[in-house]
Amino acid sequence: DTGVSQDPRHKITKRGQNVTFRCDPISEHNRLYWYRQTLGQGPEFLTYFQNEAQLEKSRLLSDRFSAERPKGSFSTLEIQRTEQGDSAMYLCASSPTSPGSSYNEQFFGPGTRLTVL
Amino acid sequence: GNSVTQMEGPVTLSEEAFLTINCTYTATGYPSLFWYVQYPGEGLQLLLKATKADDKGSNKGFEATYRKETTSFHLEKGSVQVSDSAVYFCALIGFSGGYNKLIFGAGTRLAVHP
Numbered sequence: 676d677t678g679v680s681q682d683p684r685h686k687i688t689k690r691g692q693n694v695t696f697r698c699d700p701i702s703e704h705n706r707l708y709w710y711r712q713t714l715g716q717g718p719e720f721l722t723y724f725q726n727e728a729q730l731e732k733s734r735l736l737s738d739r740f741s742a743e744r745p746k747g748s749f750s751t752l753e754i755q756r757t758e759q760g761d762s763a764m765y766l767c768a769s770s771p772t773s774p775g776s777s778y779n780e781q782f783f784g785p786g787t788r789l790t791v792l
Numbered sequence: 793g794n795s796v797t798q799m800e801g802p803v804t805l806s807e808e809a810f811l812t813i814n815c816t817y818t819a820t821g822y823p824s825l826f827w828y829v830q831y832p833g834e835g836l837q838l839l840l841k842a843t844k845a846d847d848k849g850s851n852k853g854f855e856a857t858y859r860k861e862t863t864s865f866h867l868e869k870g871s872v873q874v875s876d877s878a879v880y881f882c883a884l885i886g887f888s889g890g891y892n893k894l895i896f897g898a899g900t901r902l903a904v905h906p
Contacts, residue, residue, distance in 0.1 A: 708893065717796075717881050717896030718836070731893065766836065770892070779824050779843065779885055779892055783836040 679784035681767050687790045688757055695753045696787045700769030707750050708781060709742055710766040711735065718766055724750060725772070757791045764788050794819045794886035798897035801879075805872055805904050813867040813900045815856075815882035823884040825849075825858055825865040826894070830879045839867075839880070872904045 680699045688694050700707050705726050710718035721740070723731040726747035736742075739757075744750040754761055765788075768781040799814040817823065827839040827849070840849030845860035854869045865882060882897040 706892075710894070715898070717883070717899050718894070720893040720895070723893060768836075768894075780826075780838060780841065781894055782838075783828075785835040 679767055679769055679782055681765075681784040681787050683787055684785060685788050685790075687792065689792050690759060691756055693753065693755045694757055694789065695751055696765055696767075696789075698750045698752070698767030698784060700748070700750070700767070701771075701782055702748075703771065704769035704782070705747070705772045706770045707744060708768045708770075709750070709752055710768065712764040712766055712786070713762075721752075721765075754789075757789075759791045762789055762791045794823070794884060794895050796882050796884055796895055796897035798880075798882045798900050801899070801901040803900060803902045805902070807874055807904055807906050808871045809904075811867070811869040811872045811876075811902070813880055813882075813902070815865045815867065815897060817863050817865065817882075817884050819863075819884055819886060822860075823886060825856070826883045826885075827854070827856055827865070827867050828881040828883060828896075830881065830899070832878070836881070872902070874904045874906055877902055877904045 682697045707724040709721040712718040724744040739755045742752045764786045766786045767784045770781045795818045824843045826841045828836045829839045840851040842849040842858035848857045856867045879899045879901045881899045883894045885892045886895045
């Protein structure tokens with residue numbers, strides 16, 4: 676396992692369409708995070724999973740957004756009825772839960788760049 | 793609430809120049825502090841971290857010291873290279889309900905010229 680992977684890397688969609696992104700974390704990591712990064716800004720937290728439980732959601736995550744991690748491994752982020760303001764880079768990160776040198780460190784995937792036309 | 797403020801870019805330097813990127817934070821408790829780097833077309837990579845006051849994180853010639861008294865975590869490098877051109881993000885782990893989400897600054901773009 677070489678790191679966090681995300682699919683697709685790029686997505687172009689028309690306003691009003693639904694899109695779904697996938698994240699595969701590092702296999703032994705129980706914690707999984709989604710962030711959104713708009714142009715010229717730092718990433719902003721969206722949601723957090725510990726195993727399959729979604730434990731925190733940002734106010735940025737409107738009702739059109741839903742995230743799942745059904746078996747505690749990969750995660751999906753779905754955006755319904757996309758709007759132009761949803762255009763951003765969506766980043767996934769994972770981290771271990773066991774104390775050690777990497778505790779509290781989040782490992783990021785390459786991101787999915789969404790463009791809503 | 794928790795927040796991170798870092799100097800605006802872009803920062804433009806000649807190769808071998810000294811680099812400082814300022815970062816200050818506001819947080820309750822004792823956060824862990826991080827510098828992440830984003831090279832063109834790539835994802836975020838952890839550059840260095842510090843988990844308690846007076847800790848110095850270092851990696852690839854970059855250093856940053858956790859200064860609790862000034863709530864700062866400035867990034868420094870003695871001699872930058874063209875390959876250091878990237879966007880640098882200062883971040884902290886904010887504990888909200890016990891969950892360790894990262895809070896990022898807006899990023900500072902560094903351009904190094906030969």
